Amino acid sequence: xxxxxxxxxxxxxxxxxxxxxxxxxxxxxxxxxxxxxxxxxxxxxxxxxxxxxxxxxxxxxxxxxxxxxxxxxxxxxxxxxxxxxxxxxxxxxxxxxxxxxxxxxxxxxxxxxxxxxxxxxxxxxxxxxxxxxxxxxxxxxxxxxxxxxxxxxxxxxxxxxxxxxxxxxxxxxxxxxxxxxxxxxxxxxxxxxxxxxxxxxxxxxxxxxxxxxxxxxxxxxxxxxxxxxxxxxxxxxxxxxxxxxxxxxxxxxxxxxxxxxxxxxxxxxxxxxxxxxxxxxxxxxxxxxxxxxxxxxxxxxxxxxxxxx
Numbered sequence: 001x002x003x004x005x006x007x008x009x010x011x012x013x014x015x016x017x018x019x020x021x022x023x024x025x026x027x028x029x030x031x032x033x034x035x036x037x038x039x040x041x042x043x044x045x046x047x048x049x050x051x052x053x054x055x056x057x058x059x060x061x062x063x064x065x066x067x068x069x070x071x072x073x074x075x076x077x078x079x080x081x082x083x084x085x086x087x088x089x090x091x092x093x094x095x096x097x098x099x100x101x102x103x104x105x106x107x108x109x110x111x112x113x114x115x116x117x118x119x120x121x122x123x124x125x126x127x128x129x130x131x132x133x134x135x136x137x138x139x140x141x142x143x144x145x146x147x148x149x150x151x152x153x154x155x156x157x158x159x160x161x162x163x164x165x166x167x168x169x170x171x172x173x174x175x176x177x178x179x180x181x182x183x184x185x186x187x188x189x190x191x192x193x194x195x196x197x198x199x200x201x202x203x204x205x206x207x208x209x210x211x212x213x214x215x216x217x218x219x220x221x222x223x224x225x226x227x228x229x230x231x232x233x234x235x236x237x238x239x240x241x242x243x244x245x246x247x248x249x250x251x252x253x254x255x256x257x258x259x260x261x262x263x264x265x266x267x268x269x270x271x272x273x274x275x276x277x278x279x280x281x282x283x284x285x286x287x288x289x290x291x292x293x294x295x296x297x298x299x300x301x302x303x304x305x306x307x308x309x
Contacts, residue, residue, distance in 0.1 A: 004178065004196055006209040007125055010258060013037075013115040013170035016163070018152035023047075024107040028076030030083035036114040037126075038067040039173055040075070041145045045108030049075050051132055059110075062137025064144045066177045069131035077108065111148050115170040119261075124254055128193035133181050143176040190241045200225040200232075201239045208248050212255060213275040218244050253289040256282070260294055267294050 015036070031038075040049070041064045049065055050056040052072040056079050059065060067073065074083055117126070135144065151169040154162040182197060195201040204221045208214075221244055222232035236244045252274040259270045271282030286294045 002196070003192070003202075003205045003209045008171070008175060010255075011117050011119060011122060011125065011171070011174075013117060013167050013174065015114075015116045016151060016155065016166040016170045017114040018148065018155050018166070019112050020109070020149075020152050020156075021112060022107065022109045023077070026076075026078050026081060028074055028079055028081040028083045029086055030074050031072060031086055033072045034070050034114075036070065036116055037174065038112065038114045039144065039148060039177065040065050040113075041111045041148050043109045043111065043145075045110075047075065047077055047108045047110070048079050049073060049132075050079055054132065057132065057134050059134075060137060062145075064135040064148075064177065066129075066133040066135070066181075067131065068126050068129045068133070071131050073132075111145070111152050113148050113151055113170065113173060115167070117174075119258060124250070125193070128191040129181075133177065135177065135180050135184075143180065144173055147172040147176065190239065192240050192242075192247065195236075195239045198239050200227065201236050204232075204236065204244070205240075205247075208251060212248070212252050213273060215275065216245075216248055249285055250289055252276075253286050256286060256294065257290060270294070 017036070040059070042059045042061050044061050046061070047059050048056045049059055050073060051067075052074070054073075057065065076083070147169045151166045151173070154165045154169065178193070182194065185194060192205065195205060203225050207221065207224060208216060218233050219229050221236075222229045225232065227235070233244060236247075240247055242250065256270050256274050259265055259273070260267070267283070268279045271277075271279050274282070276282035276285070283294055
């Protein structure tokens with residue numbers, strides 16, 4: 001399994017929300033810092049979005065934007081207007097089956113979706129992403145728009161199984177958006193996510209994720225890709241932003257945190273499953289990486305808030 005699938009496989013999007021909105025005239029809405037990953041897809045018209053303290057980004061029909069960081073932002077036709085709070089009649093949803101129209105001046109129709117990513121693995125993904133990802137209409141956003149539209153319909157119609165369907169669709173939205181983002185930025189950014197586009201580093205990430213309990217060494221990983229130890233270590237660190245063993249330790253601790261949260265296994269057994277023969281050594285590493293001692297139950301340490309459309 002590739003590392004992105006491995007990470008995403010541990011994530012379970014929950015609390016999905018979706019809304020189809022049509023707004024006309026001049027408007028601006030301010031969203032406070034939140035606990036969701038938010039995504040918007042513009043179906044018709046034009047609007048603007050800006051993180052607090054950031055530059056405005058124009059959104060045209062076909063554009064999508066992903067907000068993984070949970071930061072405050074403004075959305076509207078004119079961001080210089082005094083902002084209203086969400087739900088303050090900034091738009092209305094068209095009747096089911098009613099096609100959006102552009103009869104009113106400066107009308108825009110968009111779908112807004114939101115969901116959370118609970119669990120310690122969310123930190124690994126969200127920390128690798130910028131706070132705003134803009135996917136313009138030229139880069140194939142139908143891949144994001146379709147599951148977002150379907151998620152809105154599922155939550156609106158409330159058919160049997162609709163909530164579970166919406167959770168799966170939220171997962172699909174995230175995967176498609178990440179694929180498009182990776183295709184666009186390639187290896188121009190630092191982080192494990194962008195390292196997946198780097199042939200040599202990606203191969204070593206696959207190896208570590210496939211068998212995290214293995215007694216990996218920098219020398220063994222370098223040998224797998226035909227590089228000297230020093231060249232491999234320098235290249236991995238430059239691309240991922242962490243040294244090879246530091247990355248491996250972090251991944252092991254995230255896997256351990258998930259199993260600890262279930263409360264079904266002993267600390268000693270979990271330690272062995274992620275490559276530690278000594279419970280004491282595992283506890284020391286866990287406290288260093290996760291900020292506290294391992295516990296068999298309770299909330300994961302250092303949760304990442306990830307967040308209402």
